[in-house]
Amino acid sequence: MKNHKPFLVGITGGIGSGKSTVAQIFSILSIPIYYADDRAKWLMAHDPHLKEQIIAAFGKESYSAEGELNRSFLASHVFADEDKVKLINSLVHPAVRKDFEAWSAAQKSPYVLKEAALLFETGSYQELDKVINVSAPLKLRMTRVLLRDPHRNEAQVNAIIDKQLPDEEKNNKADYVIKNTDNKLLIPQVLKIHQELLNTQIGN
Template sequence: MLKVGITGGIGVGKSVVSRMFALLGVPVYDSDARAKWLMRHDEALRQELIGAFGHETFTETGDINRPFLATLVFNNLERLEQLNSLVHPHVGNDFANWAASYADTPYVLKEAALMYESDAWKQMDQIITVYAPLDVRIKRLLQRDPHRTEADIKAIISKQLSEEERMSRADHILYNDGKQLLIPQVLKLHAQLSAAPASAK
């Protein structure tokens, strides 16, 4: 069974592509959703977060205090790295356990925005990068998140790995630029990955 990572910057359409693979019957692990779940339910991780950031990390009902954490880490690289260093190992272990339950599947997908920053790529056999040009990404994000300004979006993108670096490190690139049809690209890659031997790198 191949472990295939899927990544790309904000607004490129990673989740859309992941849903396409899921419709083809491919098991898909959503790193962001699982990270949020683990922060809420994994007691060891909760205690690590409280130890690092204080009890204000969680609300009185036990939910993640997202505004507090966002304020803490958005413009503080050291605090952001500290948060990621606590969460990512738990996500990595969770993914390994999850993937083990699909041993008879040709391949599984792990969707992760921080594939390289979190070292999640080291668990993968192959990496897919979803690409879209900057202007297309900004337009999509303004439509999806009307409360954000173009300056907000550019600030987020500036903190992410460059598309050039992602593309140079990827085994496969899917172009979601509005010019090339996406579904045929996904179908072709699905056929390729389904036929690939588990040892392929």
């Protein structure tokens, strides 16, 4: 195989769709996974330039005296305000993009996966070669989330769902759709996509 940068594949899905489970299956196949949402939190806490930008935008209360991210302050003063959410996203998303570029360039795999809840909503899917959407019926997703996160109620889950594109729209935008329902096996679907992606790279 020619020496080139890895093929960039996104994996997304609404809350409770099971995208993390699907990502784990790809991980078992030795495909590197970049967890964008976790990485964004890490960068907000550790990237000096991003920290400076957040403090400039939202004040010193954004971090504790020890320099730790003040999550309760951000939750009550930033994430409750749609304009402030757009502002913080405009700071965090470029930092994540730069971090992902550096991470993916260091990988030796034929392709890598970027796992993120809001790939389509943020427009970051446009920087990827292919996108996989993990799809599941709304009722099943709600049941999964309430079982997984007992501290959440139905209204809170619906509030999160409202900020995400409808499943049908994601399916139409995605290159691949994995159906994570109770009567559909996940592993054969993942293996089929995995083989297609490998074949694409061999063809190049």
